Amino acid sequence: MSESPRLHTAGTTLLERARDLRPLIEREAGAAEAQGMLTTPVVDALHEAGLFGVWVPEPLGGAESSPRELLDVFAELSYADPSTGWVVMATTLENGTAGAYLGDDAVERIFTGPRMPLIAGQGTRPGVAVPENGGFRLSGRWSFASGMLHSQYAHSLGAIEGTGEERIFITPIEDVKPLGNWDVLGLRATGSIDYAIEGAFVPASQSHVFDLNEPLRGGAIYRLGLLDQALICHTGWALGVGRRLLDELSRHAGARAGRPGQIAGSDAFHADFARAEAGFRAAAALVRETWDDVERTLDSGRTLDVRQETMVRLALNHITSTLAGVARFVYASGGTSTLRDGLVQRLFRDVHAGTQHITSGPQVLRECGRELAGLAQGQSWVIFTLED
Structure with a gap:
């Protein structure tokens, strides 16, 4: 649980950086749509600007922006290109909540390296998680995983076999079987494919109850x-x-x-x-x-x-x-x-x-x-x- 009930605010730095990226994002939007995911220059620039850390708890090196600050950043990026805004909002939600709710062992594994991890997936239509010593075996199929083609981890809803308790499971992208089929009317550059997981082991610390609202780190x-x-x-x-x-x-x-x-x-x-x-x-x-x-x-x-x-x-x-x-x-x-x-x-x-x-x-x-x-x-x- 957070030590302080107060709401953390990050200021306008990330909003200003998002605004500065608009020319690049606009130039790359056509190429991104054609390839079905954001281009490397845009992803690199978002990382360098710290925008993938906009939602991550401050103790993990993130900005931990307030709701109003997040609204402004997502609006700015979506103004430049809706697909870019969509990828950033989806992945930052999931790396932010992972940082707040996962166990310490998981956080130490995931939040390392020079870049913020990108986590993408689906929180509806749960798969099945079978309890096993120290964790769970997760299997299922999920649709519309926003930003999956950009991610290093998947965020998937699963129901515990025997109890029905619903939890979010974070798995390395190597455990994910991409199913493709992002043949859609719009938001084509988001890389939001369907995917499957077949019996991947997930340590208990890499999962949390779906409706958890008391963070292990971070603020209000x-x-x-x-x-x-x-x-x-x-x-x-x-x-x-x-x-x-x-x-x-x-x-x-x-x-x-x-x-x-x-x-x-x-x-x-x-x-x-x-x-x-x-x-x-x-x-x-x-x-x-x-x-x-x-x-x-x-x-x-x-x-x-x-x-x-x-x-x-x-x-x-x-x-x-x-x-x-x-x-x-x-x-x-x-x-x-x-x-x-x-x-x-x-x-x-x-x-x-x-x-x-x-x-x-x-x-x-x-x-x-x-x-x-x-x-x-x-x-x-x-x-x-x-x-x-």
Whole structure:
């Protein structure tokens, strides 16, 4: 357990470094999409900037950023390229929570060397873990392992045979059988393949209970637990990609100002753009308000109550659905120029891949509405549902 209940803050250094990398990330985005994973220059630059340590506990040499700081970093990287933002948010979530929750022996094995480890995998649809002396034998098959092609370790959900207890298991990438098949509409550069593990031995110290919310090292952010921390990832991603789409449409319209028949001279477009900006800014404001409240709670040493758990889910759901609407508006407003291969087309495809994620699905929205309407008295959040 952390020695201090207070929330650690890292400052703006990593955000500034992320912003400085934007030209490189933008130049490499096309090549990354073509090869199905980020390019070596981008991965190297992210390491050199310390961005893969943005979530790692400070005692392990990481930045241990606060939720608001993480939102800003992920938004900045996702603005430059949605796939880059996605890889960084996914791997840093998993190396951050590994650093906070794994046993000392595991941390000594994993968090060594000149670079932060990259951990990628899947926390749904558990495999089976059979207890064995000093650990478990893990087997299973998982889908959509965000950033797997960049990782040195896998993060996989497994259910203990005999008890059903769900735990996260961290295994070396050598124990992973990649299944490929990243044949998707968007986010093609994330290397988010399916994979299998067949009877790999996992020492007990390289696993932790899925819903653990008391860290062995690090501060108050890790009291959110794995699921609520994952919501930070997808929220920051949506903030960055939505902002980029609206900025690109503004540039597109401005470049055509003065030409007959262009959207720059359309009153209807002006009004629609204003509505899109207002809607996106309002959704972003809800995100900021919600996570400001979370930070105050964490800094006071408390954990989130049910209403706060509802609001972090609702804020993500709302910014994600708003982003989907922004993407449709920008794509339609761009006319035939967005139909062709290019930045806006790629952003449109990436959005419609990212919005399929389970964290912002319709079930979550329904449950949020039920709690907000006072129809879930005495119930608590268990992943994406409210239960007694």
